[in-house]
Amino acid sequence: MEGERVVFLSIAFATHALVGYALVRGFTDADARIGLVFGLVPDGDFLFPATWGWPFVHRGLTHTPVFALTIVIVVYALRRDRSITLAVALAIGSHLAIDSLSSKGIDWVFPLAETAGPGLSVHGPVATIVLWTASIGLLVVRTDVLERSSERSDPEPRY
Template sequence: MAVERVLFLTIAVLTHGIVGYALVRAFTDVNPTGGFFLGILPDVDFLFPAAWGAPFIHRGITHTALFLIAIVTVASLWRSRKRLELASGLAVGSHLVIDSWSPMGVSWLFPLGIGVSGDLPVHGPTGTLVLWALSIGLLVWRGQRPLSTVADSR
């Protein structure tokens, strides 16, 4: 794999992690590090062997509403005082929404084959800068209000 492709994929995956981190930190009382990892979770499909084929390809089963629902359901079963299902939904959902804006899109209604795609270079230089800036803005905004404000707003 060319160095440029590896760099592109690394930045794209980090962007999903940063957005997930910022959303979880801003809107939940869950450790935002979990938001980072949940934000990149749909890209676990990069680790699937090519021989598995569809739907175990990039932007296959892990980039669907079915996957999002499964993750949120598992998180809601976790016995905790924290809102893990909200954190999971925000982080994984943000990944799917961001990828929906890209030309490749996301098959939201798998297995029906109904997807959403845009024509925005969300993982290009401008898209990445916008997503990082929005995430930093959320972190700054969140840093200016006590966590109890977030918890009390539920």
């Protein structure tokens, strides 16, 4: 049973990281590794000690728009770079969007009220295949764009 949970969580983490990476690579000029890292940031709540309790539990504080907005504002304040800020917003936003569709959902209006999700199996086999296919598709399209733009920006040498 524990082994199944490790596999399930590993696939879930990989999915969040891949979706974040693909979105940042596809829609920003920032380093795509930002998407990898910030796509996983909300699940840092797995590291909270069990004794802490709400809202420091899985799908608690770190899975709220308040938390995501705070991180985005802090990143902008520190870096003053719109592309990096957009990358962070896309990565964390994708994580919250995916998790919000599960049965537990995320608390959209934290700390005012608890909200539930529609109950989709967001880390089940079908959703995982859909998310991986979309992400890899976005990476393929983006790679084509990059190759075409690098051909354009690499003119014949003039003598």
